[in-house]
Amino acid sequence: MRATATAGSNIALVKYWGVVDKALRLPANGSISLTLDAATTTTAVHFDPALHADAFILDGRETSGEILARVSAHLDRMRALAGTDIFANVESSNTFPTSAGIASSASGFAALTAAGAAALGLNLSRRELSALARLGSGSACRSMIGGWAEWLPGTRHEDSYAVQIAPPEHWDVRDLVAVVSQERKAISSAQGHTLARSSPLFAGRLRQVESTLPVVRKAILARDFHVLGALAEADALSMHSIMLTSRPPLVYWRPATLELIHAVQTWRAEGAPCYFTIDAGPNVHVLALPETAEEIQTRLKAMSCVSRVIACGPGPCPVVRPGAPA
Ligand code: PMV
Numbered sequence: 001m002r003a004t005a006t007a008g009s010n011i012a013l014v015k016y017w018g019v020v021d022k023a024l025r026l027p028a029n030g031s032i033s034l035t036l037d038a039a040t041t042t043t044a045v046h047f048d049p050a051l052h053a054d055a056f057i058l059d060g061r062e063t064s065g066e067i068l069a070r071v072s073a074h075l076d077r078m079r080a081l082a083g084t085d086i087f088a089n090v091e092s093s094n095t096f097p098t099s100a101g102i103a104s105s106a107s108g109f110a111a112l113t114a115a116g117a118a119a120l121g122l123n124l125s126r127r128e129l130s131a132l133a134r135l136g137s138g139s140a141c142r143s144m145i146g147g148w149a150e151w152l153p154g155t156r157h158e159d160s161y162a163v164q165i166a167p168p169e170h171w172d173v174r175d176l177v178a179v180v181s182q183e184r185k186a187i188s189s190a191q192g193h194t195l196a197r198s199s200p201l202f203a204g205r206l207r208q209v210e211s212t213l214p215v216v217r218k219a220i221l222a223r224d225f226h227v228l229g230a231l232a233e234a235d236a237l238s239m240h241s242i243m244l245t246s247r248p249p250l251v252y253w254r255p256a257t258l259e260l261i262h263a264v265q266t267w268r269a270e271g272a273p274c275y276f277t278i279d280a281g282p283n284v285h286v287l288a289l290p291e292t293a294e295e296i297q298t299r300l301k302a303m304s305c306v307s308r309v310i311a312c313g314p315g316p317c318p319v320v321r322p323g324a325p326a
Helices: 065-082 104-119 126-136 189-198 202-221 225-244 255-269 290-301
Strands: 002-014 019-021 031-047 055-058 088-094 148-152 161-166 174-179 274-277 284-288 308-312 319-322
Touching: 002 104, 002 202, 002 225, 002 274, 019 189, 031 104, 031 174, 031 202, 031 308, 055 065, 065 088, 065 104, 065 126, 088 104, 104 126, 104 319, 126 161, 148 202, 161 202, 174 290, 189 202, 189 225, 202 225, 225 274, 225 284, 255 274, 255 284, 255 290, 284 290, 290 308
Parallel strands: 055 088
Antiparallel strands: 002 031, 002 319, 031 088, 031 148, 148 161, 174 284, 174 308, 274 284
């Protein structure tokens, strides 16, 4: 009744922004991401008949309210599959600061799904685990997959899950996360997904994503950094155009975000291969190749607006261990 799992966050190169079914978290479009090795969540789950309620401890702190309710709702899904009503104690820790612009909900719900399913002895396929993780947080379905992953949007719960495009060792691309702010975002991505459709540009974005997905898939398989980087950058700007034109508008950028965008474009014009992508927050992810990653990291750290850089590479699918954490 106990298991521990470690899962990596992921950075989307073609983003998920907008839902068609809020409760089932069925996305308006497919998305592609890289699972990360150095930004992970480790979660221990213990289903204990002596408990009278679920408990969730995050980075050493007991949680309550909305956060606990979201974890409890996910445990309910797994309890329903196992036919049990035993409460659980969940202890989770991140190797990166929560709200650092790295999707802690992706690694968090992937780790919770992997550990919870193992603790209950659920015999689920990778596809079923990915779909289940999606119900906790959409992007978590991609963190159930190692390396380069694609979320197939589907139209029902069963057919909305992520698959692997290529394993982590296929291609070493680095994601240098330039942290400029650790403030919690005012509008969650869950709220943003329902606002997306209010943008007059949304239909155009969906058409654009449709034509981008196969090209990005091919660029990954061919290890074509320039095609991948250019499309990832364009897609991030396209997603932020939706955010900026939603009603009400979502402006996640800060002055430092723009400073980093310009820096990356300048370095690239000067010959350093690097591209940016930005999620639902002000921090900037800089994509780089291993040969030049260190040099780019040094340049990022030298910028006064950058408080820290988290350097990530391709990571594996969740690793599960029976029992309590070591
Ligand atoms: O899974 P959510 O609801 O946190 O949404 C993730 C949204 C983005 O990070 C902005 C894009 C993505 O595809 O990861």
